[in-house]
Amino acid sequence: MWTIEYRPKSLKEFVNQQEAVNTFLRWIKSWKPGDNPLLFYGPPGTGKTCLIQAYAQEKNLEFIETNASDVRSAKALETIATSTQQRPFLKKSKIFLFDEIEGIIGRVEVGGVRAILELIKKSSFPIVLIANNPWDPKLRSLRELCKLVEFKKISIWDIEKRLKRICELEGTKPEKEVIRELAKISKGDLRAAINDLETVARGKKKITVEDLKILGFREKEISVFDALKIIFKTEKALAAKLAISNVDKDPEEIFLWIENNIANEYEKPEEIANAYDALSKADLFRQWIRLRQEWRFKGYMIDLMTAGVSQAKKAMYRKFVKYKYPSKLIVLGRTKIERAEEKEKLLELAKQLHCSTRKVRSEFLPYLKILAKT
């Protein structure tokens, strides 16, 4: 997998996260036994794991990573605890990483937080913890002990930079918009961006925007949610109109998404009425386009359903709305069943792999997909 092949081998190759890197370096350089661990958190694919790997490789340290699947018993944790007190065999020092710490302390057999706190206190080497959610009440005592280090989404610019570098090393030449587009749909997740790049680029000398079509449903779905957010929240008609131009779904389908979510977003009856009014006019044009192939009406339809709906409100609602999948599409597309099946499969895999379904999705699934293709 390219995410592994192109994992940074030194801090020079590590992009972005300046603040986290600085905090980490300051901590590691002055670390002595008895010092407290760092607790990394932040969205997936932003370098939490590979920062430590890159540093260990650069400094020739023994890197020992532990996750929930390695710690199935109190005995297993003891072995790791012992290792935190033993000198390394070949290298001059060690660094420990506990990934998805919630999963590790969640194993009752292990003795939970207490056992980890004990291990940390006695360790002769620096330890870094990674949490999915550092505010989890289970983690309170650990959180109080640790210095929290936030990893942020990686900027589009840095994602582009890394993707370009990988293309160079692979000897493929993407069109400029390909890299831009991949960076955009990754939403700050570099792992996802590299996986997508691998999917479209493997074995190709040239990559065109056309090749991006084979990317799955995930990215598109995310961007339709984003488009809805813009349409419903913005006060600018033009912004609402432009919002759908980057969505890889046709206006007919976006129409259904908007229709299904008006009453989710807007609360005042007159606003809901105004929004549906705009939408009903858009619907007239939609019918004309459908029945008479009057394509010139498409612009009116789009203006009404985006700008029209966005102007229906008096002021933006400052609330988080979980936009719903259009019910018509569920009936038509059977996606609900597919998703339920997917969830079931993910749970099964998560159980086998001893990690969260979220990790299965982000780290194992791309690999399995490639395996399944070959």
Ligand SMILES: Nc1ncnc2c1ncn2[C@@H]1O[C@H](COP(=O)(O)OP(=O)(O)O)[C@@H](O)[C@H]1O
């Ligand atoms: N900041 C970064 N610089 C360079 N590569 C990165 C960075 N963040 C992620 N990657 C790439 O994405 C992959 C997954 O990153 P990882 O550190 O495992 O993410 P997570 O934050 O989920 O632990 C890495 O193997 C690497 O190829």
Ligand SMILES: [Mg+2]
């Ligand atoms: Mg990780």
